[in-house]
Amino acid sequence: MSSIPRSRLHVPRPPARPGEAPDFSYVVLSPAGAVERPDPNAPTSQIEYLADSMVRVLDDDHRAVGPWNPHLAPSDLELGLRHMLLTRIFDDRMHRAQRQGKITFYIKSTGEEAVSVAQCMALRPGDMLFPSYRNQGLHITRGRKLVDLMCQLLSNTRDMCKGRQLPVMYHWREGRLFSISGNLATQFPQAVGWAMAAAIKNEDHVAASWVGDGSTAEADFHNALLFAEVYKAPVILNVVNNQWAISTFQTFAGGEQRCFAARGPGYGLPGIRVDGNDFLAVYAVTQWAAARARTGAGPTLIELVTYRAAPHSTSDDPSRYRPKDDWEHWPLGDPIERLKSHLIALDAWSEERESLLIRQCEEEVAAAWREATTYGTLSDGPQLDPDTMFDDVLKERTSNLERQRRQLAQERAKP
Amino acid sequence: MSHMNMIQALNSAMDVMMARDPGVVVLGEDVGYFGGVFRTTDGLQRKYGEHRVLDTPITEGGIVAAAIGMAVNGLRPVAEIQFADYIYPAYDQIVSELARIRYRTGGEFAAPVTIRTPCGGGIRGGQTHSQSPEALFAHICGLKVVMPSNPYDAKGLLISAIEDEDPVVFFEPKRLYNGPFDGDPDKPATAWSSHPRGNVPEGHYRVPIGLAEIIRPGGQVTIVTYGTMVHVCLASARGLGVDAEIIDLRTIAPLDVETIAASVKKTGRCIVAHEATRFAGFGAEILASIQEDCFWHLEAPIQRVAGWDTPYPHAFEWEYFPGQARVSAAIKATLEAS
Ligand SMILES: Cc1ncc(C[n+]2csc(CCOP(=O)(O)OP(=O)(O)O)c2C)c(N)n1
Numbered sequence: 129m130s131s132i133p134r135s136r137l138h139v140p141r142p143p144a145r146p147g148e149a150p151d152f153s154y155v156v157l158s159p160a161g162a163v164e165r166p167d168p169n170a171p172t173s174q175i176e177y178l179a180d181s182m183v184r185v186l187d188d189d190h191r192a193v194g195p196w197n198p199h200l201a202p203s204d205l206e207l208g209l210r211h212m213l214l215t216r217i218f219d220d221r222m223h224r225a226q227r228q229g230k231i232t233f234y235i236k237s238t239g240e241e242a243v244s245v246a247q248c249m250a251l252r253p254g255d256m257l258f259p260s261y262r263n264q265g266l267h268i269t270r271g272r273k274l275v276d277l278m279c280q281l282l283s284n285t286r287d288m289c290k291g292r293q294l295p296v297m298y299h300w301r302e303g304r305l306f307s308i309s310g311n312l313a314t315q316f317p318q319a320v321g322w323a324m325a326a327a328i329k330n331e332d333h334v335a336a337s338w339v340g341d342g343s344t345a346e347a348d349f350h351n352a353l354l355f356a357e358v359y360k361a362p363v364i365l366n367v368v369n370n371q372w373a374i375s376t377f378q379t380f381a382g383g384e385q386r387c388f389a390a391r392g393p394g395y396g397l398p399g400i401r402v403d404g405n406d407f408l409a410v411y412a413v414t415q416w417a418a419a420r421a422r423t424g425a426g427p428t429l430i431e432l433v434t435y436r437a438a439p440h441s442t443s444d445d446p447s448r449y450r451p452k453d454d455w456e457h458w459p460l461g462d463p464i465e466r467l468k469s470h471l472i473a474l475d476a477w478s479e480e481r482e483s484l485l486i487r488q489c490e491e492e493v494a495a496a497w498r499e500a501t502t503y504g505t506l507s508d509g510p511q512l513d514p515d516t517m518f519d520d521v522l523k524e525r526t527s528n529l530e531r532q533r534r535q536l537a538q539e540r541a542k543p
Numbered sequence: 544m545s546h547m548n549m550i551q552a553l554n555s556a557m558d559v560m561m562a563r564d565p566g567v568v569v570l571g572e573d574v575g576y577f578g579g580v581f582r583t584t585d586g587l588q589r590k591y592g593e594h595r596v597l598d599t600p601i602t603e604g605g606i607v608a609a610a611i612g613m614a615v616n617g618l619r620p621v622a623e624i625q626f627a628d629y630i631y632p633a634y635d636q637i638v639s640e641l642a643r644i645r646y647r648t649g650g651e652f653a654a655p656v657t658i659r660t661p662c663g664g665g666i667r668g669g670q671t672h673s674q675s676p677e678a679l680f681a682h683i684c685g686l687k688v689v690m691p692s693n694p695y696d697a698k699g700l701l702i703s704a705i706e707d708e709d710p711v712v713f714f715e716p717k718r719l720y721n722g723p724f725d726g727d728p729d730k731p732a733t734a735w736s737s738h739p740r741g742n743v744p745e746g747h748y749r750v751p752i753g754l755a756e757i758i759r760p761g762g763q764v765t766i767v768t769y770g771t772m773v774h775v776c777l778a779s780a781r782g783l784g785v786d787a788e789i790i791d792l793r794t795i796a797p798l799d800v801e802t803i804a805a806s807v808k809k810t811g812r813c814i815v816a817h818e819a820t821r822f823a824g825f826g827a828e829i830l831a832s833i834q835e836d837c838f839w840h841l842e843a844p845i846q847r848v849a850g851w852d853t854p855y856p857h858a859f860e861w862e863y864f865p866g867q868a869r870v871s872a873a874i875k876a877t878l879e880a881s
Contacts, residue, residue, distance in 0.1 A: 139593040145576075232667040232857070283858035291858025294669030310671025311629060312601060345600030346632060373601055375577035381600050449577050506858065514862040521853050528822060532851045539868045 161194020239437030278500035342373020360426035392429035404432030571623030642685035665718035693740035699750025821849035
């Protein structure tokens with residue numbers, strides 16, 4: 129045996145596989161209230177600690193503690209709870225609709241509702257959002273009618289995407305929510321460009337975008353950080369670290385040696401790691417980053433540490449690659465339960481009010497679903513006119529498209 | 544021999560090659576422990592270990608670039624791009640690098656990389672899970688481009704691709720993974736097990752790259768096609784009772800012009816069918832070749848059947864897809880012209 133060390137290939141592994149006990153010892157936590165809150169205009173070099181610690185506000189007794197407490201009014205907390213609950217109930221119902229064959233595909237955000245809801249609440253209506261496919265909470269928080277979302281899922285006559293996009297790939301122009309691509313991470317540098325334009329036009333708006341931990345591996349993620357920092361763009365770049373990219377553990381995206389937030393300082397911009405299931409902490413860091421962006425101090429990279437409780441999508445079976453009960457052992461808990469417990473600790477909430485709210489949300493979802501299906505499903509009419517397939521390829525229909533439109537009409541006319 | 548669907552046949556090709564050659568490595572998103580989102584690499588990591596079947600970060604450019612480096616260092620990488628729609632982030636590495644390394648180094652360096660990727664529609668994938676980008680790669684000098692239409696060819700062609708000294712982009716029509724498909728979405732899918740081309744040898748064999756196959760001889764009209772459309776064209780010709788000669792290209796580039804030309808000279812009529820968008824699609828290249836080689840033998844204008852010049856829409860999947868109605872109309876138009 130030679131004693132000379134040799135190069136070797138390191139292959140990351142998740143801490144537990146199916147049949148093994150869940151193991152989250154790798155998640156480095158900071159006690160609630162322990163992380164200092166710097167001035168939003170502090171230079172990056174002085175706030176690198178934000179990337180290695182974890183901003184948390186809610187303590188084990190469900191009280192809000194420390195310098196990051198955003199001191200939200202109970203009515204705001206209640207609103208946050210409502211948006212999160214509605215998101216979860218909407219997700220569950222749509223997941224079932226997929227299982228019933230009513231829609232072709234669905235993606236839930238179960239366990240990470242605080243990300244979209246708290247962040248959206250911390251931003252202003254004029255701010256532009258560039259979401260990923262797991263950010264339905266942004267639409268819900270901005271007040272999009274559930275019927276509109278459902279019509280997209282159904283590819284029916286009221287589908288905003290006119291039947292062209294996979295379910296969940298929503299957009300909302302008036303709500304300032306950009307379209308979702310099927311291609312990962314492309315929205316990240318686009319958000320930076322939007323923010324650069326806001327700065328060029330001297331506007332007060334900021335942009336925000338979201339990618340998953342897995343998507344940080346794409347070149348577009350790095351393009352975004354570089355442009356954001358070079359031009360000090362007023363943008364908030366969020367990494368939703370829900371630990372999994374389909375079957376692939378976050379370590380394969382490079383999260384093993386240093387956390388994703390630490391990539392910010394690598395490019396010269398601040399990175400903050402936050403407990404993504406702590407509604408108050410998520411709200412607070414987003415507010416901080418927005419203040420930074422709005423006052424010309426530039427971009428912020430936020431890593432939201434959370435857990436993808438549900439399958440990747442309706443096409444996925446996570447029991448093949450991770451312990452079945454993983455989610456129950458996730459050390460940061462359930463964002464909805466935590467906010468609810470906080471409200472109860474404040475004496476501003478009760479189990480009865482919670483049940484009532486759940487019932488209201490369920491009724492809202494059910495009513496919206498009844499209405500949405502009257503505009504058609506993929507199998508039942510009314511249905512979109514296939515003619516519309518040839519619209520919007522370009523602003524004007526070209527002659528080849530017009531020819532093809534007529535050819536399709538002939539094909540369909542024949543028995 | 545055993546009955547295999549296309550997924551199993553592709554898996555078997557990689558298995559056979561990994562067993563024969565320790566330099567063969569497989570890499571891609573979710574291909575290792577999980578065995579691929581379409582299960583094409585199922586069991587390979589368990590059998591050959593984590594150093595030969597690598598789960599990768601989600602960066603298609605990185606995957607192809609790493610495969611180039613591995614190949615230059617003597618390995619034979621088989622890289623999976625999870626959907627052909629996601630090959631674009633790797634486009635620069637494929638087009639500017641992979642395709643030209645042999646040429647720009649006067650033949651001193653080469654990168655025998657195989658890139659496998661599922662293509663085509665038919666699974667309700669919407670505009671970013673349904674594309675057929677083969678023409679974009681056929682246009683690039685220095686690449687071989689392959690698309691099988693059945694399990695037998697899939698295995699034999701993938702083995703040839705892995706053994707090939709040049710880079711191969713290997714498209715897998717995902718609508719054919721489980722069985723043949725004649726374009727009728729309402730008909731229950733038939734499995735490959737009841738199809739002669741689902742009978743696949745367990746061991747090593749090759750189907751040569753660059754050679755088309757006449758899968759149905761005929762004298763009235765030549766139909767040139769590949770991938771999923773092979774089955775649609777077969778069904779249309781049968782349905783019309785037309786004595787059509789059907790050519791399955793199997794390889795897009797290099798193109799087997801001789802087989803096409805000989806057939807068209809015999810029949811005097813031709814239609815070309817593919818699933819990809821019509822405008823500047825690969826059909827245009829086939830048409831140009833036929834007109835160069837067979838002009839004086841043609842008795843009718845050549846017809847092109849293809850997807851429309853729009854992205855692939857989710858709701859109108861079957862209105863977009865060039866099904867039997869479109870193929871049959873083209874066959875009739877060709878036969879009626881004089
Ligand atoms: C460019 C590109 N490559 C691959 C895919 C296939 N794909 C879709 S989602 C996904 C995993 C993404 O994981 P992550 O970024 O962690 O987000 P999460 O799903 O966990 O929210 C992959 C590989 C894709 N959509 N686009």
